[in-house]
Amino acid sequence: MSDWMESDTFKAQYNGAEDFAGRVPRPDEFPEDPSTSRSYWIRNHTIELDQIWRDRALPEETDVVIIGSGITGAVVAFQLSEQQPDIRVALLEARGICTGATGRNGGHICRPEVCHFDETVQAFGDEDAMRLKKFAIRNRDMMIECIEKLDATEKVSLRLNGTVVVFETENERDAFQKDIDYATSKGYKSEGYIIGPEEAATKLDLDASRTNFGAAILEKSGTIFPRKFVDVLLQTALRRMPSLTIHPYTAVESVSRPDSNNSLYKAHTTRGVIQSKAIFHATNAYAGHLNVDLQGADGVFGAKGHMLGINPNVTGCRKQLQQGFGYGDFWHYLQQRPGNGPFLYGFATAELLNDYDDRITLPADHEVRAKMLGFLERMFPEWFQNLDISRDVPYDWTGIQGFTMTGASIVGRPSKDSLGEFASVGHNGEGMGRCFASATVATEAMIAYLLGKSYQTPDWFPEAFRRNI
């Protein structure tokens, strides 16, 4: 679970729940041309569906309207194509396909389980804390199974070389050990474990002086090219489901519910109206714009995160960081792209609550960049020396995460008074570790609704995430 309320970064910005009851903007208020994006992922993978589908007419009526084309919207389309290939589905996206958080994140699929288990038990009780603890691992397994079934490991650049989180302090290591011990006493079998300074240094091919307190490691973990995964899911769904249509640059302005004159929902878009039996909100940080039940203290609010892509600048460096890498409780998270490519590096200290403009990166002289470059020079001197922002940093971008007050995602129906509306939103900076399983469960609930059947969430699904299903 996210512990954003505990962090100094957010505490300083947080003035109370009423802060988050304000207007939530729509993504197309911040237009950006994908071909000039400063996100590594967006610039290095063109989604051809954008051009193919851009000007196609909207259908007048479908069974399902999916709003949003990040990993959540793509998983919903994919699962519908697997389970109900004959239904009619329209997927709508305000900007280019996959240009929200999924096109701007760190690409880490999982990490050693540090989720402050005692606090989670206090907040959600023993049983649900256990479900929450196991959830990221289950999500990882579902995602990997899907990628392998589609024979897409290479295509989506899935690298399962492990995720190593180097401890910054002795206290951090002791807290991690305490967390594992406490979870074990409750019956949890942790896959993540601690390794000593030497072993950590050997694994990462670093000098041992940089891993003084050892590290936590999760072996079956690593990184992915998230935007390519979305592309593969959507192309698969299009092949399997003849009535799927995809509409980039089509923002939904409002959703109206069925009334006494009309039994269908209406999605009012910038390009016309579509009627449907069900609506799926895959809108994450922007969910509150379309649905009041997803606003305010029980809803989702935006938190802007920042990332840099930095080219190694030491001549002749042949080293390659193979693993997903974290430092200081994953506060620093980074990976190196293959072939001695750039390090993609996020440092959560720079995050901003309630800021949705993902075109604007940090001011040029923001101190956090100097800190990041300094960290790279200290931790990875074989790759980086005397870094220069204008010469060595070709990528510098922001993305909007969807946070919730409790840290739990919102999966199910936004309101029990609107039975045909579903959502999977508010994934708190952990989307690659939550979205696949969450979207799958919400899609199954929606299919049951369309078929007039009852639905029960699987035993493993956290109660804390479940809303009105």
Ligand SMILES: Cc1cc2nc3c(=O)[nH]c(=O)nc-3n(C[C@H](O)[C@H](O)[C@H](O)COP(=O)(O)OP(=O)(O)OC[C@H]3O[C@@H](n4cnc5c(N)ncnc54)[C@H](O)[C@@H]3O)c2cc1C
């Ligand atoms: C800087 C950063 C680093 C991160 N790093 C990681 C990481 O390493 N690992 C990890 O697990 N998670 C990470 N995350 C979090 C993760 O990226 C998200 O949780 C996840 O991508 C959410 O996916 P989604 O599909 O739900 O939302 P999004 O990818 O944001 O998709 C939502 C889509 O809905 C569209 N939309 C919204 N409103 C409308 C509307 N009215 N009409 C039409 N379309 C609309 C948006 O344009 C957007 O494309 C990071 C996030 C950021 C910002």
